[in-house]
Amino acid sequence: MPLYQALILAILQGLTEFLPISSTAHLIIVPWLLGWEDPGKAFDVALHAGTLVAVLAYFWRTWLELALPGLGMRYPAAATPQELDTRKRLFWSLVAATIPGALIGFALQHFVEEHLSAPVPIAIAAMLMGLVMWWADARSSGGKHIDDVSFGDSMFIGFSQALALFPGVSRSGITITTGLLRGLSREAAARFSFLLATPIIAGAAAYEIPKLLKLHKAGTMDLSMSTLAIAVAVSGVVGYAAIAGLLRYLQTRSLKIFVVYRLVFGMVILLLTFLHFHAAR
Numbered sequence: 001m002p003l004y005q006a007l008i009l010a011i012l013q014g015l016t017e018f019l020p021i022s023s024t025a026h027l028i029i030v031p032w033l034l035g036w037e038d039p040g041k042a043f044d045v046a047l048h049a050g051t052l053v054a055v056l057a058y059f060w061r062t063w064l065e066l067a068l069p070g071l072g073m074r075y076p077a078a079a080t081p082q083e084l085d086t087r088k089r090l091f092w093s094l095v096a097a098t099i100p101g102a103l104i105g106f107a108l109q110h111f112v113e114e115h116l117s118a119p120v121p122i123a124i125a126a127m128l129m130g131l132v133m134w135w136a137d138a139r140s141s142g143g144k145h146i147d148d149v150s151f152g153d154s155m156f157i158g159f160s161q162a163l164a165l166f167p168g169v170s171r172s173g174i175t176i177t178t179g180l181l182r183g184l185s186r187e188a189a190a191r192f193s194f195l196l197a198t199p200i201i202a203g204a205a206a207y208e209i210p211k212l213l214k215l216h217k218a219g220t221m222d223l224s225m226s227t228l229a230i231a232v233a234v235s236g237v238v239g240y241a242a243i244a245g246l247l248r249y250l251q252t253r254s255l256k257i258f259v260v261y262r263l264v265f266g267m268v269i270l271l272l273t274f275l276h277f278h279a280a281r
Contacts (some may be wrong), residue, residue, distance in 0.1 A: 001043075001223045003230070005036055010231040013047040014054065014238025017201075018194065018199025020133065020173030020258050021265070023051075025122045028167055028188040029269060032119060040225075045132075045208035052201040055194055057236070058243045061193065070238055086147050093151050094192075095160025098199045100129030104162035105200075112165050118226045123269035129177075130262030137255040146192050155181045161196065168266075169202040171197060176255070184216055186250040194243055 009027060016023035027044050031037070048096070068075035069084045072090030079087070118121075144153075160178040164171035172193050179189025212228075 001037070001039060001227070003227050003268055005031075006047075006223065006227050006231040007234055009039060010047055010050065010109040011226065011233040011238050011260075013044075013050060014235040014240075015242050016170075017051040017197075018055075018074075019237075020170050020172065020176055020240040020255065020259055022122075022129075022168050023168035023225060024164075025126060025170070025265075028069035028117055029119060029122060030237070031270070043212070043228075045048055045204050045224065046212055046232055047235045048201050049205040050232040051239035052198070052205055053232075053236040054199070054239030054243060055198050058240055059195060059198070063198070066094070066195075067222070068094075089151070091148060092200075093149060094195055096151070097154040097161070097196055100159045101153070101161035101200055102166070102203060105165050108165055109265065112167070117167050118260075119269050119273045122168040123266040123273070124194060125166050126262045126269075127266035129169050130259045130266070133173060133177045133255055133260040133262070136180040140180040140186065141183055142180075144183045144185060144188060145183070146188040149182075149184065149188075149192055153179070153184070156182055157192065158228070161200070165198055173258070184254075186255065187247055190247055190250050 009030070012026045012030060013023050016026045023042070027039070027047075031039065064075065065079075067085050069079070069087040074084065099162040100234065111199050117127075157175050157178045160174045161171060163174050172190070175196060176186070177187045179192055180186065
């Protein structure tokens, strides 16, 4: 894979992992449109390692403030008992919410890759998710802060995350949408979504990256380690900017722009697929 292709895909991954428009869909559709070879699942997950670095870099202090109280430690020292209890509850809610998506994703991964990773299913999923997002955003009361997330809220969001396995749905898209339906503000829903992304992305990277290294060692990977390292770094930098930008954007604005993008994206894919089908006949 040439460096310029790896960089384009890295920028796409960094943007679309956190914007609610589906990174998996874009990493499938863009090579399809441009006639590039499929970079492979392992490369996609390596780019996810870049966005894992991004979310850890952005939320490292938040994770410390959640994980240490969650494990029974008093941190920060100035926190009140009520604040420590809230953070402990939120930490274990995040842990519990990770489990459904991980189990369902592991069970259905191969089925989805074989049957639902084509342009038409992706286009349909992108548009349907856009309509659901529009409905949730329109009816959002936006009253709950992330500290108000209950265990029930977290489990609803966690189960919804499993739907992100289907290309076009978007992990951030479905979790933010479910957060809105549970009464979270747009910013709180996005913040919870990004925190919930951390263990899922870490697990996927830990599972797939050894396969990538094995391919490289065997000499069967069409990608140098230097190009891969640059792509991961770019994905991380762009991902960090996407997190910061979306959280700031959602403080004052709705998800309408992403709804419109999804509908246009899906319709363009369907049109191009239709034209390609008739041109090939």
